[in-house]
Amino acid sequence: MAGLTLRNVGKRYGALSIIQGLNLDIHDGEFLVLVGPSGCGKSTLLRMIAGLEDISEGTISIGGKVVNDLPASKRELSMVFQSYALYPHMSVRKNLAFGLQNFKVSRTEVESRVAEAARILQIEQLMDRKPRQLSGGQKQRVAIGRAIVREPQLFLFDEPLSNLDAELRVQMRAELASLYARLGTTMIYVTHDQVEAMTMASRIVVLRGGKIEQLGTPQELYTRPQNLFVAGFIGSPKINMLKARTTRDAGKTVVSVEGMPDFAIPELPAEDQALTLCVRPSSLRVGNGDVTGQGTIRLVEYLGSETLLHITLPSGQVLLACDNGRKPYRIGDPVTIGFDLSDLHYFDSRGQRIEIIQNESQAQ
Amino acid sequence: MRRFFARNAPAYVFLLPWLIGFFLLALGPILASLYLSFTRYDMVSAPRWIGWGNYEYMFTRDRRFWKALEVTFSYVALAVPARLIMALGVAMLLDKGLRTIGVYRAIFYLPSLLGASIAIAILWRQLFAADGVVNQVLAMVGIQGASWITDPDTSLYTLVVLAMWQFGSPMLIFLAGLRGIPRDLYEAAEIDGTPRWRQFTRITLPLLAPVIFFNLVLQTIESFKTFSSAFIISNGTGAPADSLLFYTVYLFNEAFKFFRMGYASALAWFLLVIIAAFTAIAFFTSKYWVHYENERD
Numbered sequence A: 001m002a003g004l005t006l007r008n009v010g011k012r013y014g015a016l017s018i019i020q021g022l023n024l025d026i027h028d029g030e031f032l033v034l035v036g037p038s039g040c041g042k043s044t045l046l047r048m049i050a051g052l053e054d055i056s057e058g059t060i061s062i063g064g065k066v067v068n069d070l071p072a073s074k075r076e077l078s079m080v081f082q083s084y085a086l087y088p089h090m091s092v093r094k095n096l097a098f099g100l101q102n103f104k105v106s107r108t109e110v111e112s113r114v115a116e117a118a119r120i121l122q123i124e125q126l127m128d129r130k131p132r133q134l135s136g137g138q139k140q141r142v143a144i145g146r147a148i149v150r151e152p153q154l155f156l157f158d159e160p161l162s163n164l165d166a167e168l169r170v171q172m173r174a175e176l177a178s179l180y181a182r183l184g185t186t187m188i189y190v191t192h193d194q195v196e197a198m199t200m201a202s203r204i205v206v207l208r209g210g211k212i213e214q215l216g217t218p219q220e221l222y223t224r225p226q227n228l229f230v231a232g233f234i235g236s237p238k239i240n241m242l243k244a245r246t247t248r249d250a251g252k253t254v255v256s257v258e259g260m261p262d263f264a265i266p267e268l269p270a271e272d273q274a275l276t277l278c279v280r281p282s283s284l285r286v287g288n289g290d291v292t293g294q295g296t297i298r299l300v301e302y303l304g305s306e307t308l309l310h311i312t313l314p315s316g317q318v319l320l321a322c323d324n325g326r327k328p329y330r331i332g333d334p335v336t337i338g339f340d341l342s343d344l345h346y347f348d349s350r351g352q353r354i355e356i357i358q359n360e361s362q363a364q
Numbered sequence B: 001m002r003r004f005f006a007r008n009a010p011a012y013v014f015l016l017p018w019l020i021g022f023f024l025l026a027l028g029p030i031l032a033s034l035y036l037s038f039t040r041y042d043m044v045s046a047p048r049w050i051g052w053g054n055y056e057y058m059f060t061r062d063r064r065f066w067k068a069l070e071v072t073f074s075y076v077a078l079a080v081p082a083r084l085i086m087a088l089g090v091a092m093l094l095d096k097g098l099r100t101i102g103v104y105r106a107i108f109y110l111p112s113l114l115g116a117s118i119a120i121a122i123l124w125r126q127l128f129a130a131d132g133v134v135n136q137v138l139a140m141v142g143i144q145g146a147s148w149i150t151d152p153d154t155s156l157y158t159l160v161v162l163a164m165w166q167f168g169s170p171m172l173i174f175l176a177g178l179r180g181i182p183r184d185l186y187e188a189a190e191i192d193g194t195p196r197w198r199q200f201t202r203i204t205l206p207l208l209a210p211v212i213f214f215n216l217v218l219q220t221i222e223s224f225k226t227f228s229s230a231f232i233i234s235n236g237t238g239a240p241a242d243s244l245l246f247y248t249v250y251l252f253n254e255a256f257k258f259f260r261m262g263y264a265s266a267l268a269w270f271l272l273v274i275i276a277a278f279t280a281i282a283f284f285t286s287k288y289w290v291h292y293e294n295e296r297d
Helices: A042-050 A092-098 A107-121 A136-149 A166-183 A194-200 A218-223 A228-233 B002-036 B053-060 B063-094 B101-115 B118-127 B133-140 B155-165 B168-179 B183-191 B196-224 B228-233 B247-257 B261-289
Strands: A004-013 A016-026 A031-035 A057-062 A077-080 A154-158 A186-191 A203-208 A211-216 A240-249 A252-257 A263-265 A274-279 A291-302 A307-312 A318-323 A334-339 A345-347
Touching: A004 A042, A016 A042, A016 A057, A016 A211, A031 A042, A031 A194, A042 A057, A042 A077, A042 A154, A042 A186, A077 A136, A077 B183, A092 A107, A092 A136, A107 A136, A136 A166, A166 A194, A186 A194, A194 A218, A203 A218, A203 A228, A211 A218, A211 A228, A228 A240, A228 A274, A228 A345, A240 A318, A252 A274, A307 A334, B002 B261, B053 B261, B063 B101, B063 B155, B063 B168, B063 B196, B063 B247, B101 B168, B118 B133, B118 B155, B118 B228, B155 B228, B168 B196, B183 B196, B196 B261, B228 B247, B247 B261
Parallel strands: A031 A186, A031 A203, A077 A154, A154 A186
Antiparallel strands: A004 A016, A004 A057, A203 A211, A240 A252, A240 A274, A252 A263, A274 A345, A291 A307, A291 A334, A307 A318
16 A cells, blocks of 8 residues: 655646646545546546656655656556456456566466455456456456456546446445455545545545645535535535625625525625625525525426425526425425525635634524 | 339449449459350360360469469468568557658558559569669678579569568558557556567457458458569569469460460469468458457357
8 A cells, every 4th residue: 555645746738738736645545536527637647647647747656756757567556447448359367367467476376366356346257258248337347356456556546437327336336435445555536426526535636727626525525615616516416606795784794695685794804795605405495594585496306305496586596405305396386495604605706715603693 | 023123223223333334344254254264265266165174284284383373372471471560560650649640651551552553563673683773782781682583582572572562551451450449458558567569469469350350361362463563573474484473474474475265264263262262261260360349249
């Protein structure tokens, strides 16, 4: 096992800069997820760590050793590719053994490691099949098995579940999590799916435009997003964003949102009058709250355990609210919605989080 | 039946030019040559049926036929692997993601366009002549070159070199095949510390096998049919000492120099049998070494 350190790491293709001055410490035995929208540089970063892409600037160290100029094979890591990258002309057994045969590993050792990986991943009955005879989930297991047999210091996963259907993705997610619990090896996992990130990560790095937007545990990212991008990216269904204005009144800050009654909060640290308020759909309640307003139901999505309501405010803005799924709703029904002040996230005009001591705030 | 024609009439109208061409220009002569192969025919008097006479003569008494077979088989055995290795080598060099790859592809394909031309065969004769460019270059480094074309021991090799130089068309097919191998297979191999040579033998060659097979069959057929370069370089005689007596050159001479059209037809049919046999062997053995990704089990 090994930790990983990235210092001022950058990647350029000619004039185009993909990753800029990135600093990151990945702890020994950690499951770190790199998440972000397409083109944010997450796969490039993973490939730089793997040694498949050159580093334009900065240093990458694995286990305290700078690996910038070390070929991929000397970095003691394994990678699982999105496409599985299984050799189509080889049986599962040969696929698993192929990489080991390049290192001076005895034949009996190769056989025992292959058998152990097959047992862990429950693919023993597939060993003589070719990849074309396997389902997507089985292929993915073989790809993971190929990574396991190397007994690497570091596992890299490049969107490994993207090609699977929804049901299999959930199943493989759980299997990966239990594999991590069992091996305890440092894992770096790239995905664009924030649900995958939230469910598996020890810590998550949210990337945008080659820069880190926020680094933290799934709970930190969900409960205290540092900027509007992270607030919008993490959490499903997507967080509600409301444009607000503030005014000063007798030592308090009064917040005005179109279509909702004004409410007071303690003084803001910055002299910023234009805010964005965010509230998660799960915190937007039907019927009550510290602040309530009127809306009309525009769409009802019944999901069984909950009902997702699309509610139009008088201002025309649409908010999402999760209800417990017990009450029937109809499109066009008027509805009272509300939220508690403690559930609000405040962001300034630059989209950065503003911290407010919630228990001093009160509704007017 | 009437309904069948009524329904398919437009298709047959569009197929008509090809059907006319096939029946009159291809199938007619093919069947005629099969008939003529059992006759004695000098293009002046009517063909005379002699049964298996031509074939019997070919296998039992015609020593030049056996010489032509020997020359052609030697050529195929040398030229096909040489051209395929050359084509694969260049294709792998071009498969490096160069920006100017289009230009290089065109440049490397050029010899294949020119290669079949009479002019190149004449140029080849000049290059490998006793006082040709090849020997002049060798003389610069102090090597006394042979008389490559007029020496029966080396003449065939000059044609093998010409065949190697015409690697363009299999090279393009190899290049397309190489492009079809997913990059991440090599990346996975790279991470697993697979040396380049092992990547080539264990990943590239097996995954390229369908393309190699296709090129092998095509180039074998092409090489058995080699004519114009051998004809020009040997002045149409197969000289020196019949060392360039390619099967097709011999066949041509029998047909159009000595007007033994019946015998030439028999030669042509036997060449077809040889080519068919080699193709059949290639197809039969392919199941042991050609892997198709989407093969049904």
